Amino acid sequence: MAQPICRLYLITPPRLDDLAAFGRTLAHALDAGDVAALQVRLKDQPDDIIAAAVDVIAPIAQARDVALIMNDRPDLAAKLGCDGVHIGQTDASYAEARRIVGKDRMVGVTCHDSRHLAMEAAEAGADYVAFGAFFPTTTKDAPARADPEILTIWQETMEVPCVAIGGITSANARGLAAAGADFLAVSAGVWSHADPGAAVRAINAEIAAGLADRG
Template identity: 40%
Template sequence: MTAPAARPGLRGLYFVTPDRAAGRIALVAAALRGGARVVQYRDKSGTGMARLPETRELLALCRKAGALLLINDDVELCLAAAADGVHLGEDDAGIAEARDQLGPNRVIGASCYNDLDRARRAIAAGADYVAFGSVYPSPTKPAARRANPDLLRAARAELAVPICAIGGITPDNAAPVVAAGADMVAVIQAISEAPDPETAARALQALFP
């Protein structure tokens, strides 16, 4: 199966699912109602094709909302579910290899941490967007490398692909990140731990008119 011919752009709120399975579908639905444009299915506790039924359920929600569903570090699951693409970290499958498997029409994102040169290499290998972070201290990854606003500005001035910022971003501190050049802000706990996930999502998406 191939990815849809017409897809939304890589701009706006990017929701990364929490590892816990309980309530994950409901959280994604709330984020999408709030305007999320991209959802990344991240489940480090699951394995292989056992995650296929949930992936298909998430994909149906994203299709209905006109959003993208990307799979964290699993090209085979992406293909099996006919999802929109994958997001790869430095220890994940190679970008060029993933591009060969996924073809030209699916999205590949690459974690670049605080390394602009890594972003250059990722784009040369076929990445459609690059992600920098942690922008702020992150409760999800407290030891994560930090990417400051100057790095985002430098990336925006040079790179021709969308830029995603991640790490400790909330509705209260996201505006400077967008002003520095982020096309997307990726969050987990800002939505998953919010008293009202839909309202939190709407506040973040509102930064992208």
């Protein structure tokens, strides 16, 4: 039986007013511990602002073998050379996103607390499905609250990786890793910390403990 895996999936803050400063903070955070992916999530920002952010962020992430994922916008993911796109239920359809980004980029799909939506996405070809929110979050409006049991059931029945999202910090990461998440998506739990690098280390330690609990 394959060894269970759970890794950190970072999401940018919703605004980056000082790109140079964030670049330094990002490098510090990524150097602090294992991070699988970084999602560029700049809500309601114009395309040129998003492109400028990617210009700064992409080299930092790619130098550390961290996948760069664009939120919501398959067109920008393809245009800016990102490694993939993450779409919500009200964004482009999976089929449309796949057509735009091509077969070699990742497409992840938000599925809230619905195994039905997740199975539809997985069967269509999604590279991962995301469940949440698991905890209260101020980073985005969360229409549903998910139970960790959905991760366990998914892990036992499906091969497509699942991402847990919503209010995740070092204080609650262990239970989600133990429940069966393949990735923990974190934003404020790292960037709102006084030392984002310390937050990355702490979350990775809790992930390791959760994986030990999972056996």
